[in-house]
Amino acid sequence: MPTDKKNISGFVLTGGKSSRMGSDKGLMPFDRKPLVLHALETLDEVAEQVMISANDAVYSQFSHPVVPDVVHDIGPMGGIYSCLRQSATEFNIFLPCDTPFVPPDLFILLLQHIGDHPCAVPVHDGNKMEPLCAVYRKSCLETFAEFIEKGCYKVHDALARLGYAAVKIDETTPFYDNLMFFNLNTLPDYHYALHYIENRKKRES
Ligand SMILES: Nc1nc2c(ncn2[C@@H]2O[C@H](COP(=O)(O)OP(=O)(O)OP(=O)(O)O)[C@@H](O)[C@H]2O)c(=O)[nH]1
Numbered sequence: 424m425p426t427d428k429k430n431i432s433g434f435v436l437t438g439g440k441s442s443r444m445g446s447d448k449g450l451m452p453f454d455r456k457p458l459v460l461h462a463l464e465t466l467d468e469v470a471e472q473v474m475i476s477a478n479d480a481v482y483s484q485f486s487h488p489v490v491p492d493v494v495h496d497i498g499p500m501g502g503i504y505s506c507l508r509q510s511a512t513e514f515n516i517f518l519p520c521d522t523p524f525v526p527p528d529l530f531i532l533l534l535q536h537i538g539d540h541p542c543a544v545p546v547h548d549g550n551k552m553e554p555l556c557a558v559y560r561k562s563c564l565e566t567f568a569e570f571i572e573k574g575c576y577k578v579h580d581a582l583a584r585l586g587y588a589a590v591k592i593d594e595t596t597p598f599y600d601n602l603m604f605f606n607l608n609t610l611p612d613y614h615y616a617l618h619y620i621e622n623r624k625k626r627e628s
Pocket residue numbers: 436437438439440441442443444448476477478492495496497498499500501502503518519520521555608
């Protein structure tokens with residue numbers, strides 16, 4: 424595992440349209456701060472340089488460099504590609520702004536399992552992959568460029584070509600939380616997550 428934080432960059436993906444939510448997800452308050460700040464704090468624990476993958480200048484207020492997409496309107500693959508281009512490190516961690524229950528420990532586990540693979544991706548609940556909460560080597564850039572050139576914008580498809588370490592997450596994982604990969608796409612999702620975090624805090628106090 425690359426123990427040196429200096430060899431790891433982190434990127435919060437927040438360049439989407441948030442059309443199902445109806446307002447920019449990264450800026451929505453969650454447990455007293457915007458969702459994007461939760462994700463930045465998670466990545467700050469693991470990576471030396473943490474940046475925001477965004478297309479709106481409003482994100483420059485968060486004291487982290489903003490990486491705009493160099494290819495627009497192709498979804499998260501455009502964000503990952505743009506960030507890998509910008510990255511100066513071998514290992515690159517990605518975390519969407521709308522998955523507030525992913526802990527830093529997930530990325531430590533992924534880095535422990537990446538070995539010689541181009542990337543490490545969590546797999547849970549059978550065979551559900553989370554390619555946006557994952558670690559990519561800078562060398563993946565070439566394959567993403569090829570896929571974008573061909574008009575193939577599905578991150579899953581690029582992963583199938585790259586090959587990856589599939590890291591199983593289940594009840595036996597020490598930091599397991601059944602909502603770990605829950606993502607907030609709609610207002611009901613958002614309210615459900617707010618309710619969950621309030622109850623969790625009450626249980627812990
Ligand atoms: N940089 C970048 N990130 C994106 C892009 N599209 C989606 N994302 C991010 O990828 C993650 C998952 O995105 P989705 O929830 O599938 O899409 P979304 O555009 O945010 O929301 P919808 O419009 O409701 O589909 C979120 O963190 C988004 O901010 C994009 O084109 N560029």
